[in-house]
Amino acid sequence: MKTFFGSPGTVSGLLLRIVQCCFAAASIGTMASASIGTASAFRFSNYTAYCYLVASMGLQVLWSTGLACLDAYALRMKRDLQNPLLVSLFVVGDWVTATLSLGAASSSAGVTVLYARDLDFCRQQPHLPCSRFQISIILAFVTWFFVAASSLVMFLLVASV
Amino acid sequence: MKTFFGSPGTVSGLLLRIVQCCFAAASIGTMASASIGTASAFRFSNYTAYCYLVASMGLQVLWSTGLACLDAYALRMKRDLQNPLLVSLFVVGDWVTATLSLGAASSSAGVTVLYARDLDFCRQQPHLPCSRFQISIILAFVTWFFVAASSLVMFLLVASV
Numbered sequence: 001m002k003t004f005f006g007s008p009g010t011v012s013g014l015l016l017r018i019v020q021c022c023f024a025a026a027s028i029g030t031m032a033s034a035s036i037g038t039a040s041a042f043r044f045s046n047y048t049a050y051c052y053l054v055a056s057m058g059l060q061v062l063w064s065t066g067l068a069c070l071d072a073y074a075l076r077m078k079r080d081l082q083n084p085l086l087v088s089l090f091v092v093g094d095w096v097t098a099t100l101s102l103g104a105a106s107s108s109a110g111v112t113v114l115y116a117r118d119l120d121f122c123r124q125q126p127h128l129p130c131s132r133f134q135i136s137i138i139l140a141f142v143t144w145f146f147v148a149a150s151s152l153v154m155f156l157l158v159a160s161v
Numbered sequence: 162m163k164t165f166f167g168s169p170g171t172v173s174g175l176l177l178r179i180v181q182c183c184f185a186a187a188s189i190g191t192m193a194s195a196s197i198g199t200a201s202a203f204r205f206s207n208y209t210a211y212c213y214l215v216a217s218m219g220l221q222v223l224w225s226t227g228l229a230c231l232d233a234y235a236l237r238m239k240r241d242l243q244n245p246l247l248v249s250l251f252v253v254g255d256w257v258t259a260t261l262s263l264g265a266a267s268s269s270a271g272v273t274v275l276y277a278r279d280l281d282f283c284r285q286q287p288h289l290p291c292s293r294f295q296i297s298i299i300l301a302f303v304t305w306f307f308v309a310a311s312s313l314v315m316f317l318l319v320a321s322v
Contacts, residue, residue, distance in 0.1 A: 048279055049271035102260070103267040110210035110268030111275050118209055159320030 009081035017068035034132035056104035170242035195293035217265035
């Protein structure tokens, strides 16, 4: 099995997982902080798309943390994680989480664009934390970008067997 | 180069492209028909997410029609389309259109769920053609599914070289 940038059990792989985890956690944090001190009607929990974003990013944090721990263990114990069965499992997990992340980020972006641009609701209702929602969505898109990179590497590894 | 179900220049490949084209065209048609006989405020062109869906499905129709014509030509002339450069071009095009389709379908779904569920706007405003929007989005998701299948086949073809 070849070794690419971001392969499991390598330093670059560990770094990629940590970056995914950080951006996903930052996205959840920003979305949650938008609810602090705002009226209950303007909280993210009232919007299905934003709840889906938080759930999807939560799943991403769990998945990336798990794989980061596995990478750290493999590096410390000098174990090889590149066996076909394990990489096949990683490729399925990465593709599922990447699809969910893109879907969640896009649906939230659809709602935010509707409020900020189509209905001009963000200007009319200054209490709505639109900018926080936007930052959270941008962070989710960045997370998706890094997960897509991981998925591609995993797919190349499986295909190169 | 191996031959998989849906490979370029095969009958299954041609069928897959025709199916993609039909579903994408049906999605645009349903969205456009939702604007007929409704007040201008309720037309899809007022919503960025729905405009993006129509644009993305339009691009999909062009891409799938082009590749369907190429498949039909290859089948008729008994030409082999499976050279690495051509398949690399197909894989990039398929991945870009698949990502755009998923993004467009998800963002439109976000807006529709907001109106139908979170705000209960579809029941309060019976003039809003919510059911047409929903059908169009479902057709877009089906299109994405078939484009994702094509992308996967193309990727396997490139990786198997």
